[in-house]
Amino acid sequence: MFKTNDRVVDIAMGVSFFIAFMYAAMMIFDPDVLLMRYDDPSSNPDMDTLKVFLFWLGVANAGMITGIIYMGYKGMDRAFFAFAVPFLIFSIYWNITPAQNSGNFAGIILVSLGLLGLIIARARSGLPRNPFDIPKADSYFGTNDMVTKVLLFLGLIMNAFNVVIYFIRPEGLIEDSPFLIMSAEAQYFSMAMMFMSLAWVLTLLYQMRAGYSMTMIVVGLMQSTLMFVGMLNFMIRNNFSTTDGNPLLAMFITTFFVGSVILFFRNQSKA
Secondary structure: OOOOOOHHHHHHHHHHHHHHHHHHHHHHHOOHHHHHHHOOOOOOOOHHHHHHHHHHHHHHHHHHHHHHHHHHHHOOOHHHHHHHHHHHHHHHHHHHHHHHHHOOOHHHHHHHHHHHHHHHHHHHOOOOOOOOOOOOOOOHHHOOOHHHHHHHHHHHHHHHHHHHHHHHOOOHHHHOOOOOOOOHHHHHHOHHHHHHHHHHHHHHHHHHHHOOOHHHHHHHHHHHHHHHHHHHHHHHHOOOOOOOOOHHHHHHHHHHHHHHHHHHHHHHHHO
16 A cells, blocks of 8 residues: 555554544534533533534545545545644644643544654655755646646635634634534634635645645545535535625635646646
């Protein structure tokens, strides 16, 4: 697997896959399991807001397991590590406060094991050891396909915008979304969206220099599809009401989904 013929790499990636799969399943399908570790319903009755942000973290983990499966067939891809390693570091940071409040450090331990697995696999995979020694492609994103370039630039701009807006107005997403209710915990959980966008900024900057990554296009397709389906599910449950949604967030999700589909079908034959 992973075109390395190294059992240690297989085991390390398997550990990372299992942990990401476990969190993706819980965060997307049964977030109550995790919420009981971090939150007391009697002190914060609005669990639905927290579930929205856990869903976002679950989507990020689902993208990671998709990327690992894809690399299992196609081989290791540096762009994946440019996304996954920072995202897991952000996740460990995110887990510190809830762990201190609850006294349960299982999340930090498991995410750290997932990160360790990626680092071991990256070090033994035959990829250049210096992660900052990035080869320069002949053109931006390593392609002359203008549609691919424009969509990847658009993805970089939109995710960078999400990060900047969060630091300027961290409460903005909750305040602009009628279906979300502000609380200290909700504000903390909202970092999930910013961390996901920041990880995408890093990997897109890498790809802009070294060339686009089909692995990350597949990761983006999985994440955008889950987000788009989640948005449609919310709209259906609310009878397509235009008063409860966040138009800017809906535009971001829709653009992410449509762009990912176009990128996939435009480039998959070259993979």
